[in-house]
Amino acid sequence: MAVAATPAVSDQPEAQTPGQIPFDLSQPPIIEGFTPLTKAKDESFKEKFLRKTKENPFVPIGCLGTAGALLYGLRAFHQGKTRQSQMLMRGRIFAQGFTVVAIVVGVFATALKPKQ
Template sequence: MSGGGRSMTAKFREEPLVPLGVLATIGAFLYASQGIYRNNTKMTQWGMRGRVVMQGLTLLALVGYGVYGAAGVVRERRQDARQIDWEKLERQAKEAEAAAASSAPPSHPDPAIAMLIDKARERKAKSVFASDDDAAKK
């Protein structure tokens, strides 16, 4: 059973086989316990075998609900997906690049800070190409 804030009754309504499987497993275990108490090996064996079967069916129900829930999420996402207009996106990207290239970077009113910014840009540009030059020399 999955979900964070849902109530137990809501979970039981959505996945009814899980609590039924748990109850059946407990019932089979109690039947086997009664066989042990009465010293009836046949009753104990049937109870333990039933418990294993009920545990397996409960686990199968859990996995089934998980797969079914995951498939539902995938179906919902496919329905919500929109068609992407790649040409429009490419056009917008080119327009944005052109706008960025045409506008000059704003200069800082303080000349000392503007000079530091220019030096930082130069260092950054040099550092990008420095690795290529070093590799070419070796």
């Protein structure tokens, strides 16, 4: 004999207050004893780029130097100027090193700067 399974229905009211949605994904969860930090203003790519450039201007300078040396070195290589091409590739390596050092110095400077 087969017995039909009926879902168990609880007579207990749920633990939520009237009018409250159990999971509102548009709001952060409320955790007792925890106050979240306020969300920083969303900034566009241009605003973030300008802010980061002002914080550490040597990184974009190093990137431009690296790209410039690479492009001129490839152009010289294509034209058959091997000596000039080699010198520009060495300059590219120097510019890359400069950029890496600028990034590391910027990271340490940001880490040591007191929080506002």
